[in-house]
Amino acid sequence: MYLSTVSRPAAEDPDPGPRRRRFALVSGNVVALGTVSLITDVSAEMVAAVLPLYLVLGLHLSPVAFGVLDGVHTGATALLRVVGGFAADRFRRRKLIAGIGYTLSAVAKLGLLLAGRSIPAIGAVIAVDRIGKGVRSAPRDALITLSTPPEALGRAFGVHRAMDSVGAFLGPLAAFAVLLVVGQSYDAVFVTSFCIAALAVVVLVLFVRERPPGEAADGGTVDGGPSDGPGDPTVSVREAFGLLRGGPARRLVLAAAMLGLATIGDGFVYLLLQRREDLGLRWFPLLAVGTSLAYLLLAAPLGVLADRIGRLPVVIGGYSALGATYLLLAGPVDGWPLIALTLALYGAFYAATDGVLIALAGPVLPARLRTTGIALVQTGQALAYLVSSVLFGLAWQAWGPENAIRAAAVAVAGVLVGTLLLLASPSRLTTRKVPR
Amino acid sequence: MTAMSNRAKLGVVVASAVLLGSVAAGYVAVAAEPASAPPPATGDQALTLAPGPRLLAITDRHLSTVATADPAGSRTVSGLECLRVYAAAGTGVCLKPETAWSYQMVVLDAALRQTRAISVPGLPNRARVSASGRMVSWTTFVGGDSYTSSGFSTRSGILDTRTGTTVASLEEFAITRDGRGYRNADVNYWGVTFTADDNRFYATMATGGRRYLVRGDLAARTVETLKDNVECPSLSPDGTRLAFKEAIGADPAKGWRLSVLDLATMRVTATAETRSVDDQAAWLDSGKLAYTLRRDDGQPDVWSVPADGSGAATLAIPGAESPSPLT
Numbered sequence: 001m002y003l004s005t006v007s008r009p010a011a012e013d014p015d016p017g018p019r020r021r022r023f024a025l026v027s028g029n030v031v032a033l034g035t036v037s038l039i040t041d042v043s044a045e046m047v048a049a050v051l052p053l054y055l056v057l058g059l060h061l062s063p064v065a066f067g068v069l070d071g072v073h074t075g076a077t078a079l080l081r082v083v084g085g086f087a088a089d090r091f092r093r094r095k096l097i098a099g100i101g102y103t104l105s106a107v108a109k110l111g112l113l114l115a116g117r118s119i120p121a122i123g124a125v126i127a128v129d130r131i132g133k134g135v136r137s138a139p140r141d142a143l144i145t146l147s148t149p150p151e152a153l154g155r156a157f158g159v160h161r162a163m164d165s166v167g168a169f170l171g172p173l174a175a176f177a178v179l180l181v182v183g184q185s186y187d188a189v190f191v192t193s194f195c196i197a198a199l200a201v202v203v204l205v206l207f208v209r210e211r212p213p214g215e216a217a218d219g220g221t222v223d224g225g226p227s228d229g230p231g232d233p234t235v236s237v238r239e240a241f242g243l244l245r246g247g248p249a250r251r252l253v254l255a256a257a258m259l260g261l262a263t264i265g266d267g268f269v270y271l272l273l274q275r276r277e278d279l280g281l282r283w284f285p286l287l288a289v290g291t292s293l294a295y296l297l298l299a300a301p302l303g304v305l306a307d308r309i310g311r312l313p314v315v316i317g318g319y320s321a322l323g324a325t326y327l328l329l330a331g332p333v334d335g336w337p338l339i340a341l342t343l344a345l346y347g348a349f350y351a352a353t354d355g356v357l358i359a360l361a362g363p364v365l366p367a368r369l370r371t372t373g374i375a376l377v378q379t380g381q382a383l384a385y386l387v388s389s390v391l392f393g394l395a396w397q398a399w400g401p402e403n404a405i406r407a408a409a410v411a412v413a414g415v416l417v418g419t420l421l422l423l424a425s426p427s428r429l430t431t432r433k434v435p436r
Numbered sequence: 437m438t439a440m441s442n443r444a445k446l447g448v449v450v451a452s453a454v455l456l457g458s459v460a461a462g463y464v465a466v467a468a469e470p471a472s473a474p475p476p477a478t479g480d481q482a483l484t485l486a487p488g489p490r491l492l493a494i495t496d497r498h499l500s501t502v503a504t505a506d507p508a509g510s511r512t513v514s515g516l517e518c519l520r521v522y523a524a525a526g527t528g529v530c531l532k533p534e535t536a537w538s539y540q541m542v543v544l545d546a547a548l549r550q551t552r553a554i555s556v557p558g559l560p561n562r563a564r565v566s567a568s569g570r571m572v573s574w575t576t577f578v579g580g581d582s583y584t585s586s587g588f589s590t591r592s593g594i595l596d597t598r599t600g601t602t603v604a605s606l607e608e609f610a611i612t613r614d615g616r617g618y619r620n621a622d623v624n625y626w627g628v629t630f631t632a633d634d635n636r637f638y639a640t641m642a643t644g645g646r647r648y649l650v651r652g653d654l655a656a657r658t659v660e661t662l663k664d665n666v667e668c669p670s671l672s673p674d675g676t677r678l679a680f681k682e683a684i685g686a687d688p689a690k691g692w693r694l695s696v697l698d699l700a701t702m703r704v705t706a707t708a709e710t711r712s713v714d715d716q717a718a719w720l721d722s723g724k725l726a727y728t729l730r731r732d733d734g735q736p737d738v739w740s741v742p743a744d745g746s747g748a749a750t751l752a753i754p755g756a757e758s759p760s761p762l763t
Contacts, residue, residue, distance in 0.1 A: 052559060052577070053559065056559045056561070056577050057519065057559055057560075058734075059734060060714075060730060060734065060736075117730075117732070117733075117734055176537075178464060181464055181468050182464055182467045182468045183468070185467040185468070187463075187467060188463055188464045188467040188468075191459070191460060191463040191464075191467075192460040192463070192464065195456035195457065195459050195460040196456070196460075198452075198456055199449075199452055199453055199456050202448070202449055202452040203449060206440070206445040206448060206449060207445060207449075268621070271621065393620070393621060393622060396620070396621045397619060397620045397621070400619070401621070
């Protein structure tokens with residue numbers, strides 16, 4: 001009944017009929033949000049694919065100058081993400097905040113045209129794009145949880161993430177097509193990317209629904225806490241901090257940060273693979289393509305599996321795949337089997353954890369604070385990931401790559417035990433049916 | 437929005453798609469460059485890399501030469517497209533496009549015939565040939581394999597044209613930093629310059645947020661650090677001095693000062709060029725440096741300045757980049 005509960009009041013249509021139910025994989029709102037993500041990712045990856053060419057061969061910036069553009073924004077983006085999440089909850093305008101995020105990123109594409117050769121201006125434009133990305137993801141994920149019955153969250157996120165990665169796949173192809181026509185005119189890529197991003201905002205405005213207040217479909221809270229009704233007092237900062245003060249929400253944020261600590265980053269994984277196999281340097285970009293392909297193919301099936309057997313087991317399985325990836329990089333397998341296996345496992349790790357973790361978090365967070373909670377989970381993970389990258393760099397330096405990756409595998413195992421201790425005790429986290 | 441039917445919403449989306457699509461298509465149509473024909477050779481003789489009183493440079497992405505005595509004068513332009521070029525003793529190196537996304541390092545003989553080609557990863561940045569014409573090096577920017585998620589890393593390779601031995605990346609070499617063994621995943625190299633023995637070389641090594649001048653030994657596959665904050669070294673014809681770019685306040689974000697290091701005393705002399713130079717300078721002779729500067733619109737010019745800190749910078753080859761004396 002996912003379709004009916006979302007597209008119209010359940011009371012009016014208690015039985016949408018067996019035919020309809022069979023085909024309703026996810027709600028219309030999730031499809032709309034997936035479509036927005038797909039189109040936006042085409043636009044974003046178009047720019048990502050040509051930005052190095054543009055900065056180095058178009059503007060003749062040195063790599064150091066490019067490094068200056070990067071890096072400084074991470075902390076600010078993390079903070080803004082939480083602020084944006086809180087604002088979305090406080091004003092109950094998740095769609096508006098997500099829309100602002102998507103619009104900021106769209107405008108940034110045009111900003112690249114106006115920034116010219118000025119490094120500070122390009123830095124500012126890239127910052128706006130990052131802020132847009134940071135601000136939109138928590139409200140978007142909150143909208144997905146609020147428009148999906150708790151028992152179907154896994155597949156909703158699976159479908160959303162799969163659509164998202166289709167866009168990421170098409171982006172570079174679109175950029176290539178534009179460059180084929182225009183030669184070295186990178187600005188044509190930016191204008192095209194802006195037009196595509198603007199279309200995504202139109203789709204968001206028209207087709208994505210904010211759940212009307214009072215229509216507490218299935219997004220209600222598990223712990224019987226206050227729902228998102230119109231008469232409720234607005235969310236306060238104190239209440240938001242309360243999320244971290246105790247209970248399942250704090251355990252979730254802690255677990256997410258711990259899991260973030262166990263990931264060393266794509267760059268290291270591909271670098272190790274390339275060193276092990278002495279891959280021709282030209283093949284390097286294809287490693288990321290292989291991982292994305294596995295992610296794209298596995299996201300929806302693993303989401304469905306998470307609904308069947310529980311989300312925590314799938315997340316645990318995903319991090320086990322990550323640990324196995326690390327072990328492979330220091331193990332006895334060689335040649336193409338190693339490459340194929342590593343990329344498949346690494347893609348499976350993303351497919352089993354990226355959306356599923358939010359699906360796991362959704363029902364635990366009170367509906368009125370869900371965006372804030374999701375933002376906290378994502379921020380905790382992102383900040384921990386920064387720390388782990390630095391730590392892994394130090395470990396590589398001190399012990400060499402082979403031992404460093406073995407240590408990372410041990411860290412994954414430790415983090416898995418910690419996650420189980422944190423999350424497995426409240427049985428409701430793993431149950432499929434959530435009592436109302 | 438609740439008043440709108442799904443049909444009306446679809447109509448709006450289709451109309452927006454058509455409108456935005458037209459904007460994009462229109463812009464693409466206007467921006468499309470006509471297929472670039474090689475510029476006509478404007479000189480009266482064919483371009484050659486044979487030693488002579490000429491300067492080699494890139495004009496509109498094509499190889500060109502000018503007379504050393506009159507660099508702003510008439511220009512010989514070849515049909516060969518390169519993004520970086522250098523030549524010595526009748527051997528040239530050209531970093532040229534292979535496809536829309538990939539680049540090649542090609543070795544040229546004096547008549548611009550291609551004697552060897554290697555596909556290189558990333559985007560062309562530096563190119564050098566040793567004074568004897570035997571050793572060739574190149575640096576590219578590589579995106580994607582930097583573990584800081586987005587930044588660039590660089591790769592420098594070296595080819596011995598006599599033996600065919602290729603070092604795809606200097607990152608395989610053993611490092612001695614400040615007298616002690618060192619290794620780190622974040623090591624990057626750029627800007628190689630060879631000594632007269634065709635075995636030792638100088639280059640920039642970056643690690644841990646700092647940039648060092650290193651001296652390398654190809655046969656031993658080692659490098660050792662000599663000094664901080666020295667980038668893109670270029671060895672003088674007599675082998676006693678290195679021209680380099682020095683980050684102002686050791687912070688590349690503040691720009692670079694073109695300077696000269698005396699290898700015997702390790703004393704640094706800033707040149708009279710006060711603008712930020714982001715290039716590996718070339719020695720025109722034992723007293724003069726040439727380098728590329730860009731105008732506000734990104735168009736390059738080759739400038740020249742005395743190496744001893746005296747005098748002033750002068751415009752050498754307008755509208756050109758990647759200078760190299762043909763010695």
